[in-house]
Amino acid sequence: MASSRAILALCLLATVLCPALSRPRPLPNLPVNGPRNLANGLSYDFHADSCPDLVDIVWPIVESAVLGEIAIAAGLLRIFFHDCFPQGCDASVLLTGANSELDLPPNLTLQTRALQLIEDVRVKVHAACGATVSCADILTLATRDAVFVAGQSEVFYFYEMPLGRFDSLAPANSADVFALPRSDANASVLLDSFKTRNLEPIDLVALSGAHTVGKASCGNFNNRFSEDSDFARKLAANCSSDVNRLQDLDVTTPIVFDNKYFSNLLEGKGVFTSDQVLASDGRTQWAVQGLAQNKWWFYSQFRDSLIKLSQFQPNGNVGEIRSKSCFTTNGQSSLLEEGFAASA
Numbered sequence: 001m002a003s004s005r006a007i008l009a010l011c012l013l014a015t016v017l018c019p020a021l022s023r024p025r026p027l028p029n030l031p032v033n034g035p036r037n038l039a040n041g042l043s044y045d046f047h048a049d050s051c052p053d054l055v056d057i058v059w060p061i062v063e064s065a066v067l068g069e070i071a072i073a074a075g076l077l078r079i080f081f082h083d084c085f086p087q088g089c090d091a092s093v094l095l096t097g098a099n100s101e102l103d104l105p106p107n108l109t110l111q112t113r114a115l116q117l118i119e120d121v122r123v124k125v126h127a128a129c130g131a132t133v134s135c136a137d138i139l140t141l142a143t144r145d146a147v148f149v150a151g152q153s154e155v156f157y158f159y160e161m162p163l164g165r166f167d168s169l170a171p172a173n174s175a176d177v178f179a180l181p182r183s184d185a186n187a188s189v190l191l192d193s194f195k196t197r198n199l200e201p202i203d204l205v206a207l208s209g210a211h212t213v214g215k216a217s218c219g220n221f222n223n224r225f226s227e228d229s230d231f232a233r234k235l236a237a238n239c240s241s242d243v244n245r246l247q248d249l250d251v252t253t254p255i256v257f258d259n260k261y262f263s264n265l266l267e268g269k270g271v272f273t274s275d276q277v278l279a280s281d282g283r284t285q286w287a288v289q290g291l292a293q294n295k296w297w298f299y300s301q302f303r304d305s306l307i308k309l310s311q312f313q314p315n316g317n318v319g320e321i322r323s324k325s326c327f328t329t330n331g332q333s334s335l336l337e338e339g340f341a342a343s344a
């Protein structure tokens, strides 16, 4: 009896001290505002019958991972971008094995913990619903949730994402992976590469706002060290004292998903060339200024641009639901199993 009272007291204490433990998933407020005209096969309620508790399974896992380590939010966002940009959001970036995208230079520093989190969520979702939800949809939902948690106490739009993607049967080809823009790109290169993905200047600027969280290694901005500015000299000095140093991409509020990234750019404190040029080029400067001034615009524009990116489907919406692991196609999994069986 005494011990059950102690357990009850502990539970109550934990609930008071860690509101997250009892925090329900925020209710979406988007369906009214989100685009109705969705890409092939996608809808907001795609899993309503086949996996009605989907969002309630994904949310607590992502929430607790991001509250435990804010870096996970940055990791998921970057994985989502690197999945969607080459050949659409089809979880192709997650595949391991021959010709894996993960082995190509643009993806070498994708966060392992965030990659594993997607697979951990898949295991839980498939345990509850069977193999009805793709890894691509799970990554989409996990990214949306991670951004929400990283927005901390801000009142932030929680929105529905279009769902119903298939997982790819193969990795994207390397040319498409190398289409991911480099951090020393100028504005024309950035605008052109986003345009090939149906993304407009406002989408480029808003989505670059993902650099409000996360870190970069010195090799990705050492092209700036010769610039004549206090900020560039500081970046260079920090890197020369420790070449393995990871630099916050948002130098004022690095662990909060907010619009300070844009005010930094207006003060010349963007870490990558690809960040800083957005504030000086006439085609994007207006957007940097507006998003710096109005955080509500940033939140709603980021949502709209993320939804747009999530619908890029240059090859249509074809593939499978990966049922054994997000890291292997079902064909690969069977081959591996046959291999194991044969060698057992």
Ligand code: HEM
Residues within 6 Å of the ligand: 071, 073, 074, 075, 077, 078, 081, 109, 111, 181, 182, 183, 184, 185, 190, 207, 208, 210, 211, 213, 214, 215, 216, 217, 218, 220, 272, 274
């Ligand atoms: C516009 C062109 C972009 C360029 C040139 C670019 C480039 C980069 C580079 C070089 C890094 C650092 C990698 C490292 O040092 O390990 C990085 C980090 C990151 N990028 Fe981008 N990026 C761009 C757009 C985006 C977009 C659209 C998103 C998401 C919507 C995004 C999300 C992130 C995040 C969150 C990080 C930090 C990752 C972490 O801390 O693990 N980036 N980006």
